[in-house]
Amino acid sequence: MSSRPELQAPPEIFYNDVEARKYTSSSRIIEIQARITAKLSERAMELLALPDDGVPRLLLDIGCGSGLSGETLSENGHQWIGLDISQSMLDVALEREVEGDLLLSDMGQGLGFRPGVIDGAISISAVQWLCNADKSSHEPRLRLKAFFGSLYRCLARGARAVFQVYPENIAQRELILGFAMRAGFAGGVVVDFPHSTKIRKEYLVLTCGPSSISTALPNGKGEDGESVSDYDNSGDEENQTVCISDRHRPRKKMKITKKGKGREWVLKKKEQMRRKGNAVPLDTKFTARKRKARF
């Protein structure tokens, strides 16, 4: 059986009471989840690049689950609103007394927020769920479109959204990125440790609004094939950008009009027409001559 939860059941069913209970009762899962999620969400915060002025912002945590990722936001002093589709996971979040507000909501139905009120969004390992059609009424393309469209509307101009995703394959990543671009976002994918299969992590870094200097993609970690085993000390490794795509790239320039065909070509054509027996004006000094500029 596949180890990808996406292939096992829809999220609201996979994260049922039994699965959610593991997040409070199994010390192994608590430890692993807390460690990984904290690391991922710290990296996401780093990529979110909020202005460093100490002002708390209003952030979204999409697919917040038990609120582990939200804790990082609280630690950074921000107010946040968490969304998840699984009631069981939200109950766990309640038990853990997270500081943010929680909403039971399906991101594929669009986010019901007022325009321009959110200062940033993060999502840890959730967006790839949108690519699944778990009900007959689900159409992944429409759900992606609704999600990114509504997200674009509720974010303030210039705000960023950082999504850590586990795409199943390249096509899925392209699909997600494509819909983000179509909704109006600029940005791309940052890949940390691209040479490792185990700790390779992909982040979608999206900026709301037209591209500018501030939308330049940050660098991925561990790109140069350094030792990837010491993931913990990776903070100061040399970084490099991996891939970028941008919907605001200028189109191919139009061809500039050619000079024209010239007198020789016109004479040749006239000769051809004469041979065919057509009525053709005489060749004079005016044949194929350029008009004056004032014409």
Next chain:
Amino acid sequence: MRLLTDYMLSSNIKGVTNGFPLRLEVEKSVEKEVDFNADFLKNMFPKIEWKALVDAFRSMGYTELPNEAESPMLDSKEFLKKFHHALLQLHLEEGALICPETGRRFPVSKGIPNMLLHEDEVFDEVYQIESQF
């Protein structure tokens, strides 16, 4: 759920053009202590439509805020304290949010509003987005 969150939500049922503000139906509310931060309030203030907010507070039974508010009032410590209390410390625990246009109820239990839509209510703006390309 804090009133801040309620204030940020709008209904996204298919065909609803102005799903804001959601009316509150209060069965039980609680207060929780939250650290005071003036910067956050100043940051939020321009995003807020005062009248709708005051109405929401009224329905929670909190009437100490003035009917009108201007940005110079943000310098008053007393005003900020009340604003802070209303926005971040009042929690709706049990009740419902009601869409102003369709009257659809979004039940709130244990402080978590259920914003899941039925299949026939799902957002059809996706089709409008499609037509733009």
